[in-house]
Amino acid sequence: MERRARLLGPNVSTFYDEPVHFVKGEGVWLWDADGRKYLDCYNNVPHVGHCNPRVVEAICRQASTLNTHTRYLHDGILDYVEKLTGTMDASLDTAILTCTGSEANDIALRMAEGMTGKRGIIATDATYHGNTALVSQLGKSNVPTVGFGLDQYFRFVDAPDSYRNPDPDGAGFADAVAEQIAEHEKSGVGFAALVICPYFLNEGFPDHPDGWLKPVAEVARKAGGLLICDEVQSGFGRTGTHMWAHQKMGIVPDIVTMGKPMANGHPVGGVVTRGEILSTFRKGYRYFNTFGGNPVSCAAAMAVLQEMEDHDLMANAKTVGEHARSRLTLLKQKYEFIGDVRGSGLIFGAEMVLDRQCKEPASAFTDRVINAMRRRGVIHSKLGRHKNTLKIRPPMPFSIENADLLFDTLDEVLAETPLTR
Secondary structure, eight states, X not given: OHHHHHHHOTTOOOSSSSOOOEEEEEBTEEEETTOOEEEEOSOOSSTTOBTOHHHHHHXXXXXXXXXXXXXXXXXXXXXXXXXXXXXXXXXXXXXXXXXXXXXHHHHHXXXXXXXXXXXXXXXXXXXXXOOSTTGGGGXXXXXXXXSXXXXXXXXXXXXXXXXXXXXXXXXXXXXXXXXXXXXXXXXXXXXXXXEEOTTOTTTTOOOOOTTTTXXXXXXXXXXXXXXXXXXXXXXXXXXXXXXXXXXXXXXXXXXXXXXGGGGBTBOOEEEEEOHHHHHHHHHHOOOOOSSTTOHHHHHXXXXXXXXXXXXXXXXXXXXXXXXXXXXHHHHHHHOTTEEEEEEETTEEEEEEEEETTTTEEOHHHHXXXXXXXXXXXXXXXXXXXXXXEEEBOOXXXXXXXXXHHHHHHXXXXXXXXXXXX
């Protein structure tokens, strides 16, 4: 830790009161430097499992053959983009590959400006979309204290909260967005885009019915703005019901951004959009990314899609996710401090409260639970505006047996952890 602070500087974040030093991963398992084995219930980056053999082989094979950039022709990027866009609506037929989700969202915002001629962006007040100078302005929960003074272009709406402020058909959320669109137009900035994670993961993944985003999509389109769906966390079959969370929520966005799980840990991000939007962007911006879409990255990303198909990992997410929610519901019946259970597929968790009637967040308690789980060899985290919702988002090969180990351990921890403020 001392060496890390000296070489990387102060305030480089770590998880847990006692940070973990991992040295090996395989499937849904991790090992620390002392040889202890941990169940990974958190990491969505190794989407098809840590050190997945198919992905490792694809990277090695392509790295030993050729790796360069997209100013030379190569089939890998075309094959991958064709397969990727084939999982979405036919209108979403072109793509740019980047190295990170931050870059992807940065490009998406510039695409919106190019298409609309306006700069006003709307997001929720409890989200995160990346850390470039532009998209870092979208993170109200971690507002930059230095930067280029871009805040006049960003307006925010309250993140949806199905537990404390139900909005069953999405009309309330749509009305809130409409109000902020009007404010953008009144200020002269104009409305360019609404940026959302369609499953609102950082906001605590509220429990909404399929099709919930239709009203807000209509509001954004009617106002002449673009709808940008950030699928960095929610995409690639994680919900168990659909390949993409925007499909689950009943909409076709103008732009889809993605990152973390695309290539199982190899740094790949992407922007998928309509041909006309990409064409307008290409005319207005001379965009080039040295590493984005390189042959090795594309080989890794293609291997992820192939692995998902061959092992039907989306169906596995659905089956295991249903089992996980049933186990969580049983725990809710046992423990009064579990206020709400929610999730879909391999995104699931429970919101911890001090009192079920007033629904006061049990944030400190949640933190103690997470650290106790880490000490027992189970890795997961927390999220939401109050950081009181368990964030459980394991690799896609996660099994019912793995889920039972998770919840058996959680039951023991909950029984032993005092509920204090």
